[in-house]
Amino acid sequence: xxxxxxxxxxxxxxxxxxxxxxxxxxxxxxxxxxxxxxxxxxxxxxxxxxxxxxxxxxxxxxxxxxxxxxxxxxxxxxxxxxxxxxxxxxxxxxxxxxxxxxxxxxxxxxxxxxxxxxxxxxxxxxxxxxxxxxxxxxxxxxxxxxxxxxxxxxxxxxxxxxxxxxxxxxxxxxxxxxxxxxxxxxxxxxxxxxxxxxxxxxxxxxxxxxxxxxxxxxxxxxxxxxxxxxxxxxxxxxxxxxxxxxxxxxxxxxxxxxxxxxx
Amino acid sequence: xxxxxxxxxxxxxxxxxxxxxxxxxxxxxxxxxxxxxxxxxxxxxxxxxxxxxxxxxxxxxxxxxxxxxxxxxxxxxxxxxxxxxxxxxxxxxxxxxxxxxxxxxxxxxxxxxxxxxxxxxxxxxxxxxxxxxxxxxxxxxxxxxxxxxxxxxxxxxxxxxxxxxxxxxxxxxxxxxxxxxxxxxxxxxxxxxxxxxxxxxxxxxxxxxxxxxxxxxxxxxxxxxxxxxxxxxxxxxxxxxxxxxxxxxxxxxxxxxxxxxxx
Amino acid sequence: xxxxxxxxxxxxxxxxxxxxxxxxxxxxxxxxxxxxxxxxxxxxxxxxxxxxxxxxxxxxxxxxxxxxxxxxxxxxxxxxxxxxxxxxxxxxxxxxxxxxxxxxxxxxxxxxxxxxxxxxxxxxxxxxxxxxxxxxxxxxxxxxxxxxxxxxxxxxxxxxxxxxxxxxxxxxxxxxxxxxxxxxxxxxxxxxxxxxxxxxxxxxxxxxxxxxxxxxxxxxxxxxxxxxxxxxxxxxxxxxxxxxxxxxxxxxxxxxxxxxxxx
Numbered sequence: 001x002x003x004x005x006x007x008x009x010x011x012x013x014x015x016x017x018x019x020x021x022x023x024x025x026x027x028x029x030x031x032x033x034x035x036x037x038x039x040x041x042x043x044x045x046x047x048x049x050x051x052x053x054x055x056x057x058x059x060x061x062x063x064x065x066x067x068x069x070x071x072x073x074x075x076x077x078x079x080x081x082x083x084x085x086x087x088x089x090x091x092x093x094x095x096x097x098x099x100x101x102x103x104x105x106x107x108x109x110x111x112x113x114x115x116x117x118x119x120x121x122x123x124x125x126x127x128x129x130x131x132x133x134x135x136x137x138x139x140x141x142x143x144x145x146x147x148x149x150x151x152x153x154x155x156x157x158x159x160x161x162x163x164x165x166x167x168x169x170x171x172x173x174x175x176x177x178x179x180x181x182x183x184x185x186x187x188x189x190x191x192x193x194x195x196x197x198x199x200x201x202x203x204x205x206x207x208x209x210x211x212x213x214x215x216x217x218x219x220x221x222x223x224x225x226x227x228x229x230x231x232x233x234x235x236x237x238x239x240x241x242x243x244x245x246x247x248x249x250x251x252x253x254x255x256x257x258x259x260x261x262x263x
Numbered sequence: 264x265x266x267x268x269x270x271x272x273x274x275x276x277x278x279x280x281x282x283x284x285x286x287x288x289x290x291x292x293x294x295x296x297x298x299x300x301x302x303x304x305x306x307x308x309x310x311x312x313x314x315x316x317x318x319x320x321x322x323x324x325x326x327x328x329x330x331x332x333x334x335x336x337x338x339x340x341x342x343x344x345x346x347x348x349x350x351x352x353x354x355x356x357x358x359x360x361x362x363x364x365x366x367x368x369x370x371x372x373x374x375x376x377x378x379x380x381x382x383x384x385x386x387x388x389x390x391x392x393x394x395x396x397x398x399x400x401x402x403x404x405x406x407x408x409x410x411x412x413x414x415x416x417x418x419x420x421x422x423x424x425x426x427x428x429x430x431x432x433x434x435x436x437x438x439x440x441x442x443x444x445x446x447x448x449x450x451x452x453x454x455x456x457x458x459x460x461x462x463x464x465x466x467x468x469x470x471x472x473x474x475x476x477x478x479x480x481x482x483x484x485x486x487x488x489x490x491x492x493x494x495x496x497x498x499x500x501x502x503x504x505x506x507x508x509x510x511x512x513x514x515x516x517x518x519x520x521x522x523x524x525x526x
Numbered sequence: 527x528x529x530x531x532x533x534x535x536x537x538x539x540x541x542x543x544x545x546x547x548x549x550x551x552x553x554x555x556x557x558x559x560x561x562x563x564x565x566x567x568x569x570x571x572x573x574x575x576x577x578x579x580x581x582x583x584x585x586x587x588x589x590x591x592x593x594x595x596x597x598x599x600x601x602x603x604x605x606x607x608x609x610x611x612x613x614x615x616x617x618x619x620x621x622x623x624x625x626x627x628x629x630x631x632x633x634x635x636x637x638x639x640x641x642x643x644x645x646x647x648x649x650x651x652x653x654x655x656x657x658x659x660x661x662x663x664x665x666x667x668x669x670x671x672x673x674x675x676x677x678x679x680x681x682x683x684x685x686x687x688x689x690x691x692x693x694x695x696x697x698x699x700x701x702x703x704x705x706x707x708x709x710x711x712x713x714x715x716x717x718x719x720x721x722x723x724x725x726x727x728x729x730x731x732x733x734x735x736x737x738x739x740x741x742x743x744x745x746x747x748x749x750x751x752x753x754x755x756x757x758x759x760x761x762x763x764x765x766x767x768x769x770x771x772x773x774x775x776x777x778x779x780x781x782x783x784x785x786x787x788x789x
Binding site for chain 2: 025026066067068069099100101102103189190192193235237239241242
Binding site: 366 | 551554555558559562563568569570571572573575576579580583767768769770771772773774775776
């Protein structure tokens with residue numbers, strides 16, 4: 001399985017695909033650095049005056065609602081339409097869906113209007129989106145340990161897309177298939193923007209791998225393996241952040257074959 | 264005295280209070296990372312469509328005027344009203360008050376309309392706010408080494424709040440009480456956003472400590488001690504930044520009892 | 527030649543000139559940190575309500591179109607007018623010119639209306655601006671290895687300014703003179719915002735050196751030398767970023783005399 005990840009990494013490093021990010025203020029710098037360290041080419045642009053033209057140059061589009069505002073949503077919708085017309089993958093990160101109605105509704109609207117290739121979030125965000133789809137019935141019907149999986153499957157089915165849920169074990173599902181990634185380290189929760197970096201990196205993998213289920217899983221595998229390597233060198237979250245970027249740039253086939261737990 | 268700081272740190276680490284930040288673009292990432300390293304849960308949200316709902320979830324609200332614009336001021340006012348209604352602490356950082364009329368007036372307006380629990384800034388910002396309160400007379404009446412203290416006291420009295428002034432010695436005052444923190448290192452001035460991080464961290468301490476005077480002083484003590492530890496490991500401002508985040512995460516009771524100079 | 531650079535560095539460290547940046551979201555934090563590490567005083571402000579007053583306090587103005595939007599362009603135009611009236615240097619970074627029509631046109635409009643002292647970009651940005659000036663004829667007339675130089679000269683002549691083009695060898699031209707800086711390291715391309723940091727640092731050098739050709743070249747020399755030092759300490763782009771900031775703060779006359787290749 002690790003061979004697939006490594007092939008994608010090599011392609012990203014060789015082709016440096018342009019990934020267009022319309023993302024939140026908090027993580028613009030850290031997402032750009034993660035993409036650069038991986039070998040991709042990030043661009044951030046949101047102005048209505050240029051957003052469609054920029055998407056027209058990109059090989060993947062990443063939409064992240066972390067610090068939302070109405071004009072940004074409009075930019076995401078326009079960029080999304082260009083991406084779909086051009087057939088490039090769109091990755092949606094519904095940051096904070098469930099926390100406020102505005103975020104939940106925006107995430108749902110983007111999913112409906114843009115038809116993302118991959119939705120990537122944590123369990124509570126994916127649950128919030130799935131419940132919004134299912135109406136109030138959804139709230140009652142989902143409980144217990146398999147809840148996130150059920151929600152992800154419901155969302156994948158509703159939008160015919162891949163849903164990638166980060167957690168202790170990452171779960172990546174399509175309508176019919178499931179992959180799991182059991183890599184990573186709790187320290188990753190102590191650095192802001194690593195979830196958003198996972199989304200941006202998912203965009204880079206989707207740019208070079210036509211199978212969105214595998215692209216999404218490979219991205220989470222890469223993230224998790226680099227997180228483990230970084231943690232071995234780090235004292236705390238500050239040094240972790242630095243070693244994580246180094247690990248993205250220095251990752252080898254051997255690191256993957258030793259550590260990757262993707263099935 | 265250090266016991267109080269340590270108790271707050273333990274509470275923050277155990278409870279991970281949600282701190283809602285409406286802050287400037289420059290420090291969104293670094294403030295989020297400081298809060299995470301400390302053990303708190305940061306969220307950044309400013310859209311009028313969701314700002315009140317987000318404040319409704321938080322245990323503290325931090326308002327920072329560092330890269331101001333009218334719609335952000337409106338968001339701060341609305342969030343501030345929700346915070347006051349809910350009785351959660353509000354920390355205001357009047358970044359750049361005194362530099363432009365817009366900042367001075369906005370800082371004053373937020374102080375008047377929101378009634379922050381704690382105002383946290385450097386001496387010139389606090390002075391600018393106090394002078395704006397006092398009108399032109401204030402300008403002439405404040406000179407010499409005790410100027411910042413006088414200004415802080417005037418501001419604390421005018422708004423019945425705590426005023427926390429960073430400097431070689433930090434001074435934290437209410438209407439009637441004064442605390443001083445003699446920790447920190449000049450290197451802290453060579454990294455952007457450490458003042459803003461102090462404000463965000465003050466929010467986290469205020470979330471777990473009902474006494475705003477002590478919360479504000481404990482936050483500055485934590486900042487200063489971590490700055491000293493970071494400096495011992497750092498070569499320059501780049502490595503200082505990293506070690507500072509590590510220190511926030513790794514700080515022990517022993518570090519505090521050895522280093523804290525709060526009285 | 528290195529003496530000139532060192533004199534400028536000493537002046538920046540001694541005088542801490544205020545550099546007003548209207549720049550993109552991605553690099554606000556990293557540009558502020560680069561300026562602080564160098565010894566300058568950064569301020570970021572873009573609100574129409576205060577932008578002119580802030581430029582009125584500064585010793586240099588830096589305009590960077592990296593995450594453009596209409597109200598930011600208006601702020602840049604207003605700040606630019608104040609800067610010209612006051613006679614302080616203006617540095618324009620046409621980030622992404624050539625990528626979208628909006629960026630190319632905005633870069634051209636800022637060049638025409640503000641009359642920047644220095645335009646600093648990479649070869650494709652400078653080419654895009656020069657071609658926009660020259661109309662379609664320009665496209666055909668520029669080919670081969672001397673293309674960027676020709677474009678830079680054309681732009682410098684059209685706007686009577688200095689044009690600083692980063693590359694393996696940086697080329698800095700006025701209407702009639704040329705300087706080259708052969709420092710730096712490819713790792714610098716793996717960290718986001720180092721080009722923008724070069725622009726901000728060019729602002730700091732222009733604040734203390736009245737000769738914009740030399741100021742621009744000295745800034746690129748400083749960047750390149752610090753990049754080389756950082757690379758010797760770094761494992762990957764994460765640690766490079768940290769060591770680069772440390773190098774900016776720790777640079778000595780000896781480092782410059784050993785490494786600087788400016789002619």
